[in-house]
Amino acid sequence: MKNNKHTASLEEKDVEKTVGMLLRAGVIIASIIVLIGGSLYLFNFGGLPRPDYHLFKGEGSSLITFDGIFMGLFSGKPTGVIQFGVLLLILTPILRILFSLVAFAVERDRLYVFITLIVLSIILASTFGGLKI
Amino acid sequence: MSILTFTIILILGAYLAGLVGSLTGLGGGVVVIPLLTLVFHVDIRYAIGAALLASIANSSGAASAYIKEGITNIRLGMFLEIATTVGAVTGALIAVYTPTNTIAILFGAVLLFSAAMTLRKKNQEALTEGSKWSATLKLDNSYPTPNGLVKYKLKNIGGGFSIMTLAGVMSGLLGIGSGALKVLAMDTTMKIPFKVSTTTSNFMIGVTAAASAVVYLQRGYMDPGIAFPVVLGVLGGAFTGAKLLTKINPTTLRWIFCIAITFVAIEMIYNGLQHNF
Numbered sequence: 001m002k003n004n005k006h007t008a009s010l011e012e013k014d015v016e017k018t019v020g021m022l023l024r025a026g027v028i029i030a031s032i033i034v035l036i037g038g039s040l041y042l043f044n045f046g047g048l049p050r051p052d053y054h055l056f057k058g059e060g061s062s063l064i065t066f067d068g069i070f071m072g073l074f075s076g077k078p079t080g081v082i083q084f085g086v087l088l089l090i091l092t093p094i095l096r097i098l099f100s101l102v103a104f105a106v107e108r109d110r111l112y113v114f115i116t117l118i119v120l121s122i123i124l125a126s127t128f129g130g131l132k133i
Numbered sequence: 134m135s136i137l138t139f140t141i142i143l144i145l146g147a148y149l150a151g152l153v154g155s156l157t158g159l160g161g162g163v164v165v166i167p168l169l170t171l172v173f174h175v176d177i178r179y180a181i182g183a184a185l186l187a188s189i190a191n192s193s194g195a196a197s198a199y200i201k202e203g204i205t206n207i208r209l210g211m212f213l214e215i216a217t218t219v220g221a222v223t224g225a226l227i228a229v230y231t232p233t234n235t236i237a238i239l240f241g242a243v244l245l246f247s248a249a250m251t252l253r254k255k256n257q258e259a260l261t262e263g264s265k266w267s268a269t270l271k272l273d274n275s276y277p278t279p280n281g282l283v284k285y286k287l288k289n290i291g292g293g294f295s296i297m298t299l300a301g302v303m304s305g306l307l308g309i310g311s312g313a314l315k316v317l318a319m320d321t322t323m324k325i326p327f328k329v330s331t332t333t334s335n336f337m338i339g340v341t342a343a344a345s346a347v348v349y350l351q352r353g354y355m356d357p358g359i360a361f362p363v364v365l366g367v368l369g370g371a372f373t374g375a376k377l378l379t380k381i382n383p384t385t386l387r388w389i390f391c392i393a394i395t396f397v398a399i400e401m402i403y404n405g406l407q408h409n410f
Contacts, residue, residue: 016201027197030364035361037357038140046136050134055176056179059355064353083355089189090189090346092339093189116211119211119218126347
């Protein structure tokens, strides 16, 4: 019994370490991509006057949908590359939830598998649930 | 102003925002909104989009360090994320119907409250008697201190959960991490030692912000030309802040920044009342 408890807590430490690494890696990769896109953006458009940010127009479809962002990324459009980095940054905590789900399942912690699933469904519903009004 | 000049000044400003956010514990997002709206006259909706990204970057960057130390209560964070994500999605939905001036006034009020919260007396005590719910939900835990592991228990789970929902709504509506409200729920209501509550709050901010960020991204609030200097600047500032925190005692700095932030909050409220947004 005592032995069991010991290994369980060891596993938990590993899980926590991996969660930490995942978060850090996500932020680092996202910022490198944002930096690359940003440099391209400045190189191409740095000399142009600043857009009218005091008027809210909203972004076009190439920067607000998955398809649009991927198209922009693969065609090397600077704003597309930045927006892809932005997307990765937003995905990092969501990936963390997915990872926690697996970790709780491995620990056979049914209660927390359930709780994690609730959190995940809320986020997925807000992503895909047609909340665009 | 050319794009290049705007970008360079914004990177420097965002760097300062990240630094102040990390030294006060308010998070970079909170400082980014007044910076963009009051200094750069950017529409508050673009500012909210950028602030959410700053909050996510800040949270994920800092959380990875705290988790390593074993202070963060991951189960507690996950459980309360039900409340904050439901709140965040609701907040992002309400935001569409809320006039921008109202958002600015509300933001100022939350900023005032946050500044006051950073100066409060912190809860150091670990509860030895917890509630039944805390045990059922496996929220009781322990955390490392210089004197060894300290066990703690929780109470008022329902109360804490409700304040967390409100924190989520504010986060979704204003694009901030709502760290102060999260700490109020955990520290003051659930009686969690402040080291655990601040790190767990930080851990949760990323997920809370991501829940509303997906809505804002699809609504076109996230402009690459603003996002890029803000994300990089805030991350750099937060990194410097974390390094500085281990070397200096931030009490005096915290006071100075809190006074500065109070002025910024009043400025936001004033401009909101004057319908300048």
